[in-house]
Amino acid sequence: MAGHAHGEHGGDKRIALLIAILALFLAIAETGAKSAQTEAITRNVEAANLWAFFQARTIRQTTLRTAAEEAELVKAASADPAHRSAIERQQAAWRGTIDRWESEPATGEGRRELADRARAAEAKRDRNMAAYHHYEYASAAFQVAIVLASASIITAVPLLAVGAIALGVGGVVLAGIGFIAPEAVHF
Numbered sequence: 001m002a003g004h005a006h007g008e009h010g011g012d013k014r015i016a017l018l019i020a021i022l023a024l025f026l027a028i029a030e031t032g033a034k035s036a037q038t039e040a041i042t043r044n045v046e047a048a049n050l051w052a053f054f055q056a057r058t059i060r061q062t063t064l065r066t067a068a069e070e071a072e073l074v075k076a077a078s079a080d081p082a083h084r085s086a087i088e089r090q091q092a093a094w095r096g097t098i099d100r101w102e103s104e105p106a107t108g109e110g111r112r113e114l115a116d117r118a119r120a121a122e123a124k125r126d127r128n129m130a131a132y133h134h135y136e137y138a139s140a141a142f143q144v145a146i147v148l149a150s151a152s153i154i155t156a157v158p159l160l161a162v163g164a165i166a167l168g169v170g171g172v173v174l175a176g177i178g179f180i181a182p183e184a185v186h187f
Helices: 002-077 081-102 111-155 158-180
Strands: none
Touching: 002 081, 002 111, 002 158, 081 111, 111 158
16 A cells, blocks of 8 residues: 555656646746737737828828819919919929828838838737737646646546646647747637
């Protein structure tokens, strides 16, 4: 009987080590989840700001287009060549500004560039949200695995420890997908 108790004690140590390893992976998965979630929120705010800037540029362009069209009516009604010339110069300046606001590669603040930057921020947001979900599922797998491993000690049912190992491996796989290729598998 003393030998039998010693063997159980060794099994308990192995399961305790399994629990410690699962807890370590749980901490890593939770850290990855929080980091991915924070990055997703940051990229979401960035995309929203860029789309707001895009909309502001669109409104300004529309305002200048309207002004140029209205000036065309004023020009048509004017008989004074100097006045007509001044209106044409102003219209040309407005149209130049409209074109510059459409695409401004030097500053990255033209509508085209803003839209591209906003889409890139959205793509980063989506990737990080996908990673976040994988890390969260991995965390759940590790938590349940810890419970099963603990229950295997209390109940002396080794099959529970095998289930804990299987869930732990599943958690590692999910965390790995979250780190390497979060958009490869969708839930």
